[in-house]
Amino acid sequence: MEEESSMILTxxxxxxxxxxxSPSQIISQLERVLGNYKISELKQFAIITPIVLETDQKAFAELLKTAKVRNSEGKSYALRNFVEYEWGNRLKKISADVSGSYFSINLTEDVVQPNxxxxxxxxxxxANQNSLIQKISGRYFSDQENLKELVFILFISVVLxxxxxxxxxxxxxxxxIVIFTxxxxxxxxxxxxxxxxxxxNIMSAIGMVVMLGIMVNxxxxxxxxxxxxxxALEKKDKESVYEAVFSAGKIRLKPILMTSITTLLALSPVLLSGGLGAELQKPLVLAVMGGLTIGTFTALYFVPLVYFQVQKF
Structure with a gap:
């Protein structure tokens, strides 16, 4: 929370x-004393900055003595009789959204994890010490919930x-053999x-799901x-298994490599581009490229090796 030194008027x-x-008379006179004469405004999107003409710098107590305010009978009284003031720190700005006003807290890297x-x-x-009601929410917590749901869905998918x-x-x-890849x-x-x-995060998790689908295929x-x-060999001895594995390697080599290489080349431009969209998609692309690179070698070497070692017995 940002605070600034302020004059607190009561x-x-x-x-x-x-x-x-009336209170409006006091407020109006205070605006004159404090030099709050509005000339114009600077507008930039939803931000409005007032242009104010300041008076000469004088002692505030002296201003309260000399400033007068009239009642309904026309009698004048010193402004200091109706105002108390003190110096203190107050919030520089108040943040709010559709749910109401809230106080923002900046967490540094050396604090414990937000969850x-x-x-x-x-x-x-x-919050209790400051008589506030707190609610912890945000993108981080929603992403954590989505990741948990995604992991559960992935587990069910593997079982099916x-x-x-x-x-x-x-x-x-x-x-x-397929699942162990x-x-x-x-x-x-x-x-x-x-x-x-x-x-x-969510994008990298989606990339992993896409990558696992290609690997499984x-x-x-x-x-x-x-x-x-x-x-087709109508035999199940060691030589027949070796021949079946070797023949399958030659048949499936080009399709597997073509699938992996075309996918990697299609995703590579995202890593070379800039902008907000590219930054959001970068975790997805990295997850697909990393997993698919390992998955290609797994399909070419790990699957045939395990198949041969188990099937020969």
């Missing part, structure tokens, strides 16, 4: 009633993916996000191709 209501003077119980407790204590692939491959272990993609996305100076096609080759 109008004596009882004295006004005793002498028959910790310690900081929330400190804010509650500060396992059951669907189990029915398609007619196997309980082959879908695990997902952590590698997430790890690659996090590494690239860290290198690029981005954090895990490559792994599924690779496993399906190896199953078809092995079935």
């Amino acid at each position: 109008i004596k209501q009882q004295e006004l009633l005793r002498y028959g003077i 910790s119980e310690e900081l929330i407790s400190d804010i509650d204590q500060w 993916l396992y059951f669907i692939l189990s029915a398609q491959f007619e196997s309980f272990w082959q879908p695990l 997902l952590p590698f993609g997430i790890m690659g996305a996090m590494i690239v996000l860290w290198i690029g100076g981005s954090s895990i 490559d792994a599924i096609l690779k496993v399906d191709t190896m199953n078809r080759n092995l079935k």
Whole structure:
């Protein structure tokens, strides 16, 4: 909160009633004494700055002595009889939105995380001491809730993916090969996000979901191709499995590389452009590029290797 040194004026209501003077007269006279003569305004969008002509600098107490105010009977009285003043610190500005006025607090990097119980407790204590009602909200907290929902949806999707692939491959272990590629993609996305100076937020989480979809598709096609080759050989010995894996590698190499390279090239212009839109999309692009780079090597090497090691027995 920004504060500034201010003069705090208090109008004596009882004295006004005793002498028959209205508060508007006092305010009007104070504006004259303080030199608040408005000439014009400077308008810039929604900001209006008044242009004020100041009077000569004199002792404020002397001004209150010399300034007079008249009541309804025409009698004049010194302004100091109706005003009390003191110096103190007051808020420089008040922020407000549709929910009402609020006080902003700037958190520095050396404080605890905004979602910790310690900081929330400190804010509650500060609000109670100042007779305020506090509500902690903002983009950070809404993003945290959205991330939790996204993680839960991703978990449900992985479970459904396992059951669907189990029915398609007619196997309980082959879908695990596909699912075990997902952590590698997430790890690659996090590494690239860290290198690029981005954090895990809604945009990067969406990028991970997109990247995992591409990775799963490559792994599924690779496993399906190896199953078809092995079935065509009508043998399941070690040599037949090796031949099926080797043949599937040659068949699926170009499609996997083309999918990955075209996706990476299509996203690369976002990293080279500037502006607000590019900054918002940068975490998404980094997550997709990092995960897809690791995912490509996973589909080309990890999936065939695990398939061969399990299927040969």
